[in-house]
Each structure stands twice: as C-alpha cells, then as structure tokens.
Amino acid sequence: MSLDRVSALLPDDHRALYIGGRWRPAEHQETFEVLDPADGSVLTTVADGTVADAVAALDAAVAAQHDWARTPPRERGEILRRAFEAIAARAEEFALLMSLEMGKTVAEAKGEVAYGNEFFRWFSEEAVRIHGRWMQAPAGGSRLLTIKKPVGPCLFVTPWNFPLAMGTRKIGPAVAAGCTMVIKPAEQTPLTMLALAGVLAESGLPDGVLNIVPTTRAAEVSKRLQDDDRLRKVSFTGSTGVGKILVRQSAENLQRVSMELGGNAPFIVFEDADVDAAVDGAMVAKMRNMGEACTAANRFLVHEAVAEEFAAKLGARMGALSVGRGQDDGVDVGPLIDEKAVAGVSALVEDAVAGGARVVTGGSAPERAGFFYSPTVLLDVPSSAKLVRQEIFGPVAAIGTFATEEEAIARANDTEYGLASYVYTRDLARTIRVAEALDYGMVGINSGLISNPAAPFGGVKSSGFGREGGFEGIEEFLETTYVALPAG
Template identity: 80%
Template sequence: MSGLDLLGSDKRNLFIGGTWREADSGARIEVIDPADGSVLTDVADASPDEAVEALDAAVAAQADWARTPPRERSEILRRAFDLLTERAGDVAHLMSLEMGKPVAEAKGEVTYGAEFFRWYAEEAVRIHGRWMQAPAGGSRLLTIKKPVGPCLFITPWNFPLAMGTRKIGPAIAAGCTMVVKPASQTPLTMLALASFLEEVGLPPGVLNVVTTSSTGELSSTLQADDRLRKVSFTGSTGVGRKLVAQSADRLQRLSMELGGNAPFVVFEDADVDAAVDGAMIAKMRNMGEACTSANRFLVHSSVATEFAEKLGARMGALTLGRGQDEGVDVGPLIDEKALETVSQLVTDAVHDGARVVTGGSAQDGPGFFYRPTVLVDVPVDSAINVEEIFGPVAPITTFETEDEAIGRANDTEYGLASYVYTRDLARTIRLAEALEFGMIGVNTGLVSNPAAPFGGMKSSGFGREGGFEGIEEYLETTYVALPAG
C-alpha cells in the first residue's frame, strides 16, 4: 500500500460522527499535483451546513469523551503513534504527492508529527490541579482542570500531518472533541490521519474532518455558534486577524500560529561552516515553505563573503524534481500563485540592487519549481526582507555591531522564530533576552521539537503548541473554595 492507496474512494469524503460520507451537494475539490499541475484525485466539498453537522457530532460526543479515563485517551494516542510509525513510508508518499516535498523529508515530518501523539499520550495521565490551605487559614483551595470543549482546527498545507497532530494530540489528551478543516490543497494526509484514528479506536464524533473550498464561510458559521469553545489556527496573519475578530462576540479561546520573518544572524566569531549547515536546514526545510524558515540572513561584514560563497555552493548543488523520485533534494512550490510571489520578490530585490549568487529564476517545464537562490547586497528595505518569502531564497545583508544586528532582527511585525550563530556565551544570553521572538535557535537551524513550546509573539500570534504548555491550551481551571472543617 502506498500513496493514494491509503485512501479508498469512501475515505476521500467528509468524516462526521464516525461516518464517511459525501457532501450533500455532491460537490468535489480537485487535489493538484504541484510537480506537474495534474489532478491527483478529488475530495468532498462541504457546505457550511455540513460543518454545523460536524460540530453537532463533536458536541454530542463531548460529555462522554471528557469522562473517558485519561489512561484510555492515552492508549488511543499511543496506538495512533505506533500505527503512524508503522505506515510512515505510505503516509510520506501520499504527502509528497499532494504537496511536493521529497519523500525523505516527508518521512521526517511523519516522525515529527507522530511524536506529538506519543508526547501527549504521556501528558494525558498527568493533568492535575492542586490542593492547598488558604494562607490566612480557615479554608482550603482546590483547583480542577477541565477540557475546554468542542474545538475548531484549521490546518495549513505546508505540514499537512504535523500541523494536525500537534493540535489533535493535546485535544484528545485533554478530553476535547473537534472539527478539523484541512487546507484544500492538501486534504489527503489529514483524511488518512482520521482513518488511522478511527482504526485505533477513537470514538465517533471526537474527531470530525470537513474538507471545503469555502474556509471563510465555514469558520464564520462555526464561530457564530455558542457551542464552539476554542479555535486553533495555523496560517497567515491576515486570516488569523479575521478569526480573532470573529471570536470576539463569543469570547472563544484561541491559539494563533501565524506568519513569520525569521532572522538568521551570523556573528564574526561564528563557525561559518556550521552556520552554513544550519542555514541549509533553516532555509530549505520544506522548500522554504515554513513559518519558521530563515527569511532574512544578517551576516557580519567580516564573514559575509565566505558565508555567501559557501551557502551559494550548497544551494546551487541541490537537485530539483518530483518529490517521489530518487535523488531529489527540492520539490515544487505548492501552486502557481506561490511561484509567482517568490519570482516577483527576487525580481524586485535584483531591481533594488541585489546580486544573484546562484539560482534566481523558476525552472522551465511543468510544475511549480523555483531554483534555490542566494542573493547578496540586498538593501535592508527591499520587500524580500520585509515579506515572508515562503520559497527557497536566501537574501543576505551585512551588519557591523551587535546592537545593529539586534535592532534589524527585531525590526519586523513578526516574532515567531529566529536563529543566531556565535561562540560567545555572554552574547548568547544577551540575544536571548533582547530578541523579540517566541523561539530562538542558538547554533542550530532547527527549533521545532514536540517537547518544546512552539509559538510566537507580536503579529506571529499567541498560544503555544507542544511541550508541557501545549495541553494547557485545551484546559479550563475551576477553583473550588472549601471550608476547613
């Protein structure tokens, strides 16, 4: 079994209340192969009414699921982890087909995504409140943790498995039910995940998956419903702002993981070879289509030429191609619009005075391929240093002092991830305190870890996913005052 074979025709539909069903209208969404623009398959296109039916199912299942013993919830997550691990190759192939990343990298995402199920299988049995004597005496204080209730999850196309498991895992562990709306470009991986959770015994109605081409209508309809208690969204800051506004009337709990503009700062004392290794990870993970992707390279003038030459050589040696083919390092971007955006940012940067070290253009032929690109002499105010690139392009600018590097790194509305290369421990501490980002990688190009809190500040959103903090997003605290005797 591999790729599309994971999903029979019945499971390319809506999953509501434990039942796979077509949309009432019979409407379908085509899933496009970004490597050549062809149609892979199609999935059901739900109406807002069917989204409400999915919420109905989540609401109906909520009370029983909240009462389910933590150990049972834990064992379901553990079985799901085992099943994902067992079928990692098949899931990776499916993911590569619908969103383009090389199969080897997709396997890495399966490993990463499955870990959220294992981590929250362990956390499910460690939800606890506290008992204490009031400081003044005369009474006791009891706190109880309770599930938030029915949730809406809207997941992106760039990590179609992991962005789902890091929401679904803690929700299951906490005792919450949910409606999941995957990205219309990459619905297949989420549908496969739903089938796995069904297979390992997740009760009907706990997880409901609704694919739709009308995300705005779906979210506004469900957020207008008093029964929805939480929204978790990963995606653009613009859409996130709309969801936050829609939550106001009903004061829904929110977790927002939004846009990024990560600086990658290389100081004069850095190990340049290690910095290049880290840059390849921070920039080229998922073809640069990641919110944590290094977006701006700030390199001290004394090492900038060496860094640019070495990074250019590494980037220029990468092989583009269909993600399922052997020897491919870089797959296509997700769609034509993404390709046009990246192309325009590079064109504008060159017009502004940047120089191309390697790449600098789209690849001829079918599919949405852009050559890995390194730019130098990029003006600080060029659009490519301001906007999220979401592609395999590394724009390099130089700096002279630590204060200048900090000021320019923080000079963005975003505050998700950042990266720093230095061998100076005191500087590391200063930077950790001064940089306005939710995550800082020191001498590493990879910050994501299921055991760590993932999230940002400023226009990159709020709330945390992963780590001990992640499950708190799905719990309410009740305080009970008790007399002493």
C-alpha cells in the same frame, strides 16, 4: 497514474467527509480537485463540505463531548499511543501521500511523519498528568481546590505546508485533554488529514470526537461555526491576515484562541561564528520544506567580516541541490505548492535584484512543467527590499550585512513578526545577551532546527499567541475551576 497511487494509499470512500465516525459525501455530492504540484495534474477529488456539513460536524462534536470528557485519561492516552504506533508502521505510505499532494521529497516527508507523530507520543504521556492543586488558604479557615477541565468542542484550521504535523500538533493535546473537534484541512492538502482520521478511528477514538470537513468554503465555514456558542475554542495555523479575522470572529462568543501565524525569521551570523557550521544550519533553517515554513530563515544578517565567505559557501550548497518531483530518486527540492507561490517568490527576487542585490546562485524559475523555483542566494540585499519585510515562503536566502551586535539585534527586531530566530556565535556571553534581546517566541543557538514536540512552539507580536507542544501545549485545551472548601 497519480490517481492509482492515491487509491493505493487512501481508500476511495475515505476521500469524503468524516463526521460522527462515518465517512459520507458532501451535501449535494459536491467535490473539488487536489492537484499534484509537480506538474499541475489532478491527483484525485475529495468531498467539498458546505456550511451545513460543517454544522453537522459540530453537532457530532457537541454530542460526543460529555462522554469524551469523562473518559479516563489513561484510556485517552492509550488511544494516542496506538495511533502513534500505527502511523510509525505506515510511515512510508504517509510520506508518499504527503509528497504527492504537497510536493516535498519523500525523504523530507518521512522526516515530517517522524516529527509529527511524536506529538501523539508526547501527549499520550501528558494525558495522565493533568492535575490541579490543593492548598490551605493563606488566612486559614478554608481550603483551595483547583480542577482542570477540557475547554470543549474546538475548531482546528490547518495549513498545507505540513499536512501531518500541523494536525497531530493540535489533535494530540485535544484528545489528551478530553476535547472534541472539527478540523478544516487546507484545500491543497486534505488527503493526509483524511488518512490520519482513518488511523485514529482504527485506534479506538470514539465516534464524533474527531470530525473532518475538507472544503473550498473556508471563510464561510469558519464564520458559521464561530457564530455558534457551542464552539469553545479555535486553533489556527496560517497567515497573520486570516488569523486576525478569526480572532475578531471569536470575540462575539469569547472563544479561546490559539494563533500560530506568519514569521520573518532572522538568521544572524556573528564574526566569531563557525562559518561552515552556520552554512550547515542555514541549509536546514532555509531549505526545510523548500522554504515553505513559518520558521524558515527569511533574512540572513551576516557580519560584514564573514559575509562574502558565508555567501559563497551557501551559494555552492544551494546551487548543487537537485530540483524535481518529490517522489523521484536523487531529488533534493520539490515544487512549491502552486503557481501563485512561484509568482510571489519571483516577484520578491526581482524586486530585490532591482534594488541592488547580487545573485550568487539561482534567481529564477526553471523552464519546466510544475510549480518550481530554483534554490537562490542573494547578497547585499537592501533593507528596502520587499522580501526583507514579507515571508518569502520559497527557496531563497536573502543576505544583508551588519557591523555591530547592536545593529544586528535592532535589524532582527525591526519587523511586526516574532516567531523564530537563529543565532550563530561562539561567545557564550553574547549568546545570552542576544537571546534575551530578540523579540521572538523561539531562538535557536548554533542550530537551524528548533521544532521539538517537547518544547513550546509559538510566537509574539503578529506571529500570534498560545503555544503548541511541550508542557504548555495541553494547557491551551484546559479550563480551571476553583472550588472553595471549608476547613472542617
């Protein structure tokens, strides 16, 4: 049944490597299984790329780089625009494919298609706005000219939690800037990326510009490609631990790197906040993608005057959510990605409860097949609990209390991470003070949704560096050449 549904969405011959504009099997015909997280069954198999396959993909990217860099910006932008329109027309198919391989509900997957596709539209418009500058030297006697050039062949390593958006967020600016690329999609969710490659090919992207290598040998592949001095940039979204390895490996050939890594987002609710609005925002910030998002609210810091009210209302909302297969009608929360994820969330909740946290709702995995965990709200979570320090990556809201603004800021910043943060208050002056004091790359004020293709997405500290999206996003794929010219 699942295999039939996948076949209808992704042709059999597209569950392969995509190298140099050609669909081809892996070396020695190797494959690996893609599982349905709703029941653990096998959805399908895809080609399992080897190190040699990855090198072939880089060869193709290098061969295409010269001509692609010289392709007119308007042409590059129009390819992205055609891809945008094609994805919009196939939104239902992409959403169902994502739901099958990743678990999120079809409704939420449609939201990802709309969000992820906007990166193609945004960067289709930015392709023609790449420019340098011309000026007279301050001392006179010469002119200064700067030219923007594509950085060159790139390696993209994308995560499983947003199979489409994490691809378009990297592919869009690379195509617009004139860079070629090799993409290693997550082992758990390669199907959406393969479908995306098909759309880009149909939209006129030249052979070799985009190359896809699904593989179970991620560490070997990335190491071998980074050892090659023809690779000029690495962009990674994933854990901080893996990100550090890739950064270290980039040093030998001084590759440009963009790292979007782990998060530990605080969600601060002050005593003057609209509690109902804060609960609405909390549902978005916590439950997007079943909590499996680096931007997910990880720690709820709620003023002691409103903590009980907030916990009760959030508990009622979370407890009313329906858990089940993402493709079924009426389901609000799909499965986590795999059995390891369920075990990890369970251990964090058990540790918090053992330390004194109160369970408002949920608190355990339901007894059913698949990789599910019940939406959970915990109150009075001690600062010593492991889930205060670690990403939960599941549908668990951990609430602690504070008494003063200074305490809230100090506790929010007491983490190695610095990606997303959220603040609820009706005090304008406090909004400015707190936003300036928080050590985070992104701050949401009275909103639980901060991701926007027109805004720079990224963090500080152990959450990485570089920005994706916005005007800043394309700069990550450009080098600057300075030309000194005589005055006359």
